Amino acid sequence: MEQYKKDFIDFMVESQVLTFGDFTTKSGRKTPFFVNTGNYDTGKKIAKLGEFYAETIKDRYGLDFDLVYGPAYKGIPLAVTISSAIYTMFDKNIGFTFNRKEAKDHGEGGSFVGYKLADQQKVIIVEDVITAGTAMRENLPILKDAADLSIEAIIVSVDRMEKGTGELSAIQEIEKDYQIPVHPIVSIDEVVDYLYNREVNGTVIIDDETLARIKAYRAQYGI
Numbered sequence: 001m002e003q004y005k006k007d008f009i010d011f012m013v014e015s016q017v018l019t020f021g022d023f024t025t026k027s028g029r030k031t032p033f034f035v036n037t038g039n040y041d042t043g044k045k046i047a048k049l050g051e052f053y054a055e056t057i058k059d060r061y062g063l064d065f066d067l068v069y070g071p072a073y074k075g076i077p078l079a080v081t082i083s084s085a086i087y088t089m090f091d092k093n094i095g096f097t098f099n100r101k102e103a104k105d106h107g108e109g110g111s112f113v114g115y116k117l118a119d120q121q122k123v124i125i126v127e128d129v130i131t132a133g134t135a136m137r138e139n140l141p142i143l144k145d146a147a148d149l150s151i152e153a154i155i156v157s158v159d160r161m162e163k164g165t166g167e168l169s170a171i172q173e174i175e176k177d178y179q180i181p182v183h184p185i186v187s188i189d190e191v192v193d194y195l196y197n198r199e200v201n202g203t204v205i206i207d208d209e210t211l212a213r214i215k216a217y218r219a220q221y222g223i
Contacts (some may be wrong), residue, residue, distance in 0.1 A: 001193075004059075005190060007052075011052070013195070013205055014200065016039050017040060018034075018191065019033070019034050020032055020033050020205060029221060031217055032217055033188070033191075035129055035158050035160070040077075047081060049157075050078070050084060050085035051085045052157075053078065053082045053185065054089050054090070056184075057124060057153075057155055057183075060153070061124065061153050061183065063090060064122065065094065065123065066095060067114075067122075067124075068082050068083050068086075068095075068097075069096075069098065070097075070126050070127070071098070071099060071135045072099050073101075074127070075098060075126055075127050075128070078128065079096040079114070080096055095115025096114050097112055097113065098113055099113075100112070111146070112146065117147040118147050119147050120150070122152050123152060124152050125143075125154045126155050126156075127155070127156050128157055129157060129158055129160065130154075130156055130170045130174065130182065131170060132164065133174050136174050137174075140178055152180075153180065153183055154181070154182045155182075155184075156182060156183075157186075158184055158186055158191070159171055159184035159187040161188050162222060163222070168223065169223045172223065192211065192214055
């Protein structure tokens with residue numbers, strides 16, 4: 001596993017974004033792990049998060065694109081910090097754009113804020129996680145209506161590798177329906193492999209009992 005992935009897993013645990021215990025998802029599933037990206041709540045954390053996304057984009061896609069797009073609301077700070085990190089780390093100046101939940105009918109107007117969308121631009125969409133794929137299904141059509149864009153990839157933080165409404169995961173459904181590759185920084189399998197019996201700040205995060213619960217959950221809901 002690449003070092004930046006290991007560092008990212010440690011970062012999620014230390015930021016209390018990735019936790020293990022007893023949780024209930026919006027769909028009602030009882031899950032032994034939870035990813036709460038709302039805990040990226042300081043300048044230091046969000047700056048570091050942008051660096052991990054930037055590293056993943058360069059590693060999985062490269063730097064031949066024009067802008068990053070972040071769907072409101074959680075995608076907004078992501079788009080900003082990622083574009084800044086790409087400039088700082090790789091000396092590549094790209095744009096960032098995000099959408100308004102409601103179109104503005106005064107001032108400059110429109111549904112988008114940031115770098116102006118134009119035909120033939122290459123766009124990378126950034127999101128925290130894709131659980132049901134709702135935000136992607138809402139945003140992809142409005143992006144396509146705005147200009148003749150080329151959506152190159154979607155980058156997310158963690159792939160839960162979990163079934164959606166059918167046998168495919170929400171990520172697999174997006175890839176199948178829109179023919180757009182989705183790249184996570186890490187998958188839940190990589191998280192489990194790395195953290196099993198490993199101490200983070202003096203505490204073992206995934207012991208035998210937690211591993212057994214994760215395996216049982218994955219056996220029921222995993223892809």
